[in-house]
Amino acid sequence: MKTSRFGNSAVLLMLVFVLLVTACSNGKDNTPESSTAPSTTATTGKEGDGAAESKGEKVSLDAWVLTDGNFRGSDYNEKDSFKKMEELTNVHMNWIQGSGANGVEAFNLLMASGQLPDLVAYNAMKTEGPKYGQQGAFVELSEYIAQYAPNFKKILDENPEVKRLISTADGEIYHFPQLNLHEYNLVQMFPQIRQDWLEKLELAEPKTIEDWYNVLKAFKTQDPNGNKKDDEIPFVSVNLSNMVKTFGPAFGTDWEFYIDNGKVKFAPYEAEYKEMLQWFNKLYAEGLIDPNYLVDTEFKFLTEKVTTDRAGAWAGWSGSYMRSFSDLMADHPSFQIVGTEPPTGPNGDKRFGFHAWPVGNVGVAISAQSEKIVEAVKWLDFQYSKEGIMLNNFGVEGVSYEMVDGYPTFSDVVFNNPNGLNSTESLLNYTIGGGMWATVADERYLEQYDIEQAVEAKAKVGSYIDFDKSMPPVTLTSEQNDQVISLLADIRTFRDEYANAFVMGNRSFDEYDKFVDQLKKMKVEEVIAVYQEAYESYLNSN
The missing domain is CATH 1.20.58 (Methane Monooxygenase Hydroxylase; Chain G, domain 1)
Structure with a gap:
């Protein structure tokens, strides 16, 4: 793996609309001293354990989150992890669930309202936190972390690259992030293809751009699903970005910004981007790309195309894509997915475009309007304690997992759910889901959530991560x-x-x-x- 700045050890500890919200700041001084917590309540315990010190009057915090389409409940307090968390921290969360097909629109409407709850969770907080924080909507957290977040502070002290990635150029911090501190968690999405279709047509796994064209052409013309209809969709994508991340690096380009010998480049402004689009145009004209990729942008559409035996290849997550599709097609006589390595391009370029950074995009910010900033900081710090990490990743011991020889092992309610839920839907009944939250993603979650084919796929692509060519998730100054x-x-x-x-x-x-x-x-x-x-x-x- 070309990790350069981040090393190549088993645990990578040094690693991944223009709305002016002036109404979001109420003008008060938001230093730690200006926000008082009830003296009878402490939401975190000594460093490292995260348990409540005392049981005084229960604190209530309001938190906005985007509705997760795979969560089958109506309120996040139905999740066992948050039930247990309330018991341990003495903090009750009032969840406000933003809805709508477009999460960006829901978030922007919230920010435009000027009326923010105590906490705001968002899947692009890595960029939106600093932007709105510098406009006065979110609290600058540096001093609060130093005084009230011992678990998170310890992580920052031990991982200076994490602090670098969450800080603005001015050294300000505006959100608590989702962290990927283990190498295994850096590969989350990758190209996936129908292995049974390849075998039926006597084709090898595609390794080059030319191979991919030939395979997709065969999927389109040789009836691999065997229903004697021209209904196969060789490559399915939910947007152009997904396709660019899959194939763009083979052409020496990317979706947006990338690094070329230390120079920042904007992909559409370079000649390689045109060559890539011309290749996509060829695929589209021949029916090798889903003609509805601009319309069918939700996961449910891809699921329907896979489960009706029409989709030949796609790029997606190891869990909610590869495992879920395998579960849903368990009764299909031959259905099998395999992950592929990044394709080699016409000029020999080969790079994995979907890798994560140690700091994910997901995060939680605290409203500058909140009258419970200290309580919110302490509750968020609990998410990084040993117990908080376990709850966020695995749920409650004895319910969704058991410790087996010191290893948190998911129980049958997750992977063999009695109510017929797939593994993704089932797991989200018990926890936030694999650390996709302001916490640390535990590699043991993915190790067992991933099916064998996903483990093999991650091994294929991991060696093609090149951080020297990937634009890090930098934050800008307010200017x-x-x-x-x-x-x-x-x-x-x-x-x-x-x-x-x-x-x-x-x-x-x-x-x-x-x-x-x-x-x-x-x-x-x-x-x-x-x-x-x-x-x-x-x-x-x-």
Whole structure:
């Protein structure tokens, strides 16, 4: 694995809309001394254990989260992990579940309202936390962490790369993140293909871009599902980004920003991006890409295409994709999925584009309006205690898991649910789900949640992670953010419109030079310069 800055040990401890919310700050001083907690209540115990010190008056906190489509309950307090957490911390959570097919829209509506609950959880808090924090919506947490978050502080002290990744260029921290501190957790998504279809058509696993074209063409024309209908969808994707992350590195490009010999580049502004889109256009024109990829953007659509035996390949998670699909198709006589290594491109490029960083995008921020900031910090710190990590990853011992020779082993209610739930749906009844929350993801969760094929797939792709070419999730200063946020929003909208039009044949590639010229007129070079500055600050930060 080309890890360079992060090493290659078993445990990687040194590693992954423009709404001005002025109403979100109520003008009070939000230093730790200005937020008082009831003296009878303590939500965390001594460093490392996370248990409540005393049982005084119960504290209530309001928390906004996006509704998880795989969670079959109506309130997160139905999860055994949060029930137990309330017992241990003496904090009751009032969950406010944001809904809607577009999580971005739900989050933006919340932020635009100017009325925030105590806690806001979001799957893009890595970028949105600093942005809105610098506008006054979220609390700057550095001093609170030093005084009231011993578990999280210990992690930061032992993992300076984590602190680097969650801090702004000014050294400010605005959210508690989801952490991936083990090598196994750095590979979460990867290309997946129907092994039984390959075997039926006597095809080898695709290793190059040319191989992929030939395999997808065979899936389209040789009736691998055997129903004598032309209904196969060779490659299914829920968006263009997913396809670019799968195949873009083979062309020497990426979805957005990437690093080339220390220089930040914006992929659509480079020639390699055009070559990749031309290849996608060829696939689309021949029916090898799902024609509805711009419309069928939810997981349920992919699930339906897989479970009706029409999807040939896709890229996705090891658990909610590979395991869930295997569970749902357990009665299919031959259904089998295998993960593939990243494809080699026409110029020999080969890189894995889906790797995680030690700091994930998921996180929880605290509202600057909250009158219970200290309590919120202490409750969030519990998530990083030994007991909090176990609850968030595995649920309650004796219910969703048992300790077997010191190893937290999921019980039958998870993988053989009596109510017919698949493993993803079942697990989310008991816990937040694999550390996808403000906590540390425990590798033992994925080790047993992953089926054998997923373990093998991760081994295939792990050696192709190259952090020197991947743009780290840097945060911008408030000045940098002000400089580029509106520019980048417009550029992204323009990029999406034209890239999809090129793929679908609605625009000729004769217009590509005009596309690049327009990006320049939209000041993309100014945006790149800001990200170059942020990248260099990140490299030089302590």
